[in-house]
Amino acid sequence: MLSPQDQLTELVRTLETQQHVFATDPLLITEKLQNEEGSPLQKLHRRASRIDSNGALAGVLGKIDDRIKGIMVVMSVVWCISGFLGLFTLLQTNVVNFFYVLVCLLGFHTVMLLGWLVMTLINQGNQSSNWFASFVSPSYLIRGKDDVTQAAVTLYERQLQHSGMRWYLGQFSHQLWLATLTGMLLAIVFLLIVRQYSFSWESTLLSDQALITLTQILGWLPSMVGFGVPDSTAIVQSRLVTDAMPLSVARQWAGLLVGSLLMYGILPRAIAWAFCALMFRRKKMRLDIKLPYYQKILNFWQRHVVDADDFKEAPAPIAPKAQVSAGKKLVALLEYPAEQNQWWQSGFDTGITDTTDIENFGILDDREDMARLKAYLDANPVQVLLGIHFKALPDRGTLRKLDQIANHAKHGLIVQLLEDNSLSLTEHHNTGNDVLNAGSDSNLEKQHVRYQQWQTALSARKIGLINN
Incomplete structure (x- = not known):
């Protein structure tokens, strides 16, 4: 029955x-x-x-x-x-x-x-x-x-x-x-x-x-x-x-x-x-x-009636602007190498001026790297500048690393998204609407989607982003 x-x-x-x-x-x-x-x-x-x-x-x-x-x-x-x-x-x-x-x-x-x-x-x-x-x-x-x-x-x-x-x-x-x-x-x-x-x-x-x-x-x-x-x-x-x-x-x-x-x-x-x-x-x-x-x-419960005159598109989440603190900095790359050796120089106009106060940690990839970084952060009060390549996916494992770094960084964590090839982040960001309408440039479209994914992830964690 x-x-x-x-x-x-x-x-x-x-x-x-x-x-x-x-x-x-x-x-x-x-x-x-x-x-x-x-x-x-x-x-x-x-x-x-x-x-x-x-x-x-x-x-x-x-x-x-x-x-x-x-x-x-x-x-x-x-x-x-x-x-x-x-x-x-x-x-x-x-x-x-x-x-x-x-x-x-x-x-x-x-x-x-x-x-x-x-x-x-x-x-x-x-x-x-x-x-x-x-x-x-x-x-x-x-x-x-x-x-x-x-x-x-x-x-x-x-x-x-x-x-x-x-x-x-x-x-x-x-x-x-x-x-x-x-x-x-x-x-x-x-x-x-x-x-x-x-x-x-x-x-x-x-x-x-x-x-x-x-x-x-x-x-x-x-x-x-x-x-x-x-x-x-x-x-x-x-x-x-x-x-x-x-x-x-x-x-x-x-x-x-x-x-x-x-x-x-x-x-x-x-x-x-x-x-x-x-x-x-x-x-x-x-x-x-x-x-x-x-x-x-069931169809009624799935239906969402929207008045066209009153409809307002919800704004996409935006990460807060990075606030560079005074004092020593530690820079690190997440999983992927950068195309330039001193990739963090593009963020100098945000307040990073003295390169002697910058400790280059290298690339964070496996558990040993994370353990070494957390031990360093626990012993040294620094602000972490993390470089993230567009190839990096904001999946569960990557975001878990991000949360751990933020918890151990005593002076906070800021993020810089690194451009892919010749396409700069500024150019990509400013032409976002055109990218969505241009089906011919699939690489540009993928980067736009990835950029918005990272914006959403950083916004949810209130982690500052360097707009270079």
Whole structure:
């Protein structure tokens, strides 16, 4: 079935198409959600919850769900009691025919389990269980002629007809069988505690050796988990027993009976139940947001209406102008070498005049370079002038280096973007609008984009940029 959030969302869709009057106006909620964050499905769930502000829709869905689960619990209890009473009635004699009781315990159960397995292997398609939907129709569980109740009943009936319900039905069937077998197990354990039984076997066609072989085969799996199995002598002595038998032999037969019920009855049925539960989860019904109703809402949330008369283009982020401090400077290149040896001379007009106060660190490339630089900055109060070539991408790793340098530079960090080939940064910056319109010069366009990327990164970090 659908999850509770999906059910509520789908119920809102059904009622809104029927012009239902909700506790809160759906249009108002839809408009308020336009600017909120979240995935489309999360916002649809949020929308349905806010439309159902008084909880009336969720209450009806919860009532139907609780009654369906209640019926399943009651049926499981009834099946458990029936299994207990059935075996309690069967074991009223002191001398028990072992194989007769074993067939009564597991014969029909095994046939039904094998039948289910064969039908599951044959029926690989996703057929729905229409008869099951009619058998447990929510219309039998809740009364009401109002549109909310009727829409909720229709929603549940549509879910019960989904192809994945075949696994839900199989899971419920195995649950009832488990309840019956559990009742039988409780009855066997109870009677073996309060009564002393003798076990025998009878056969017209089978010899003693055949029964010994059959019993050993039957007891192989229970013996693997510690249950007792009668030996050859005990099996021969148990033929046509009409009176009390040695207690040690009776306990061996009792252990084999309980072990057979567990290993050949409860365990296979529990595995089948778990398999159906897993398949039902995989085939679980999902909310179809591709329906026109949902697509209309999602398209509205993605639409941004702009008045052409009032529209103002947001300015591109610009890095602050570099402020050169007095004192010693350290210059370094980030990852790429410069075309000129003293590349920082283009920034002299911003205040760098005494080259004796300039320490050239070289190129920062690997972790060792960064560690050496940070150690130097921690020991020396300098302002760092970092030269960044246009080839350098402002990716996560590069920006992490930039942040580390800024944190360790006691007198601050300023940046100078180095030009590529013969194209100067000033020329590039001043002709930015023309570059965007000129498809012939791809190199110029790439540098313009890269320049703006660095402007944005430096602006976010409030790191000054030298406009040379």
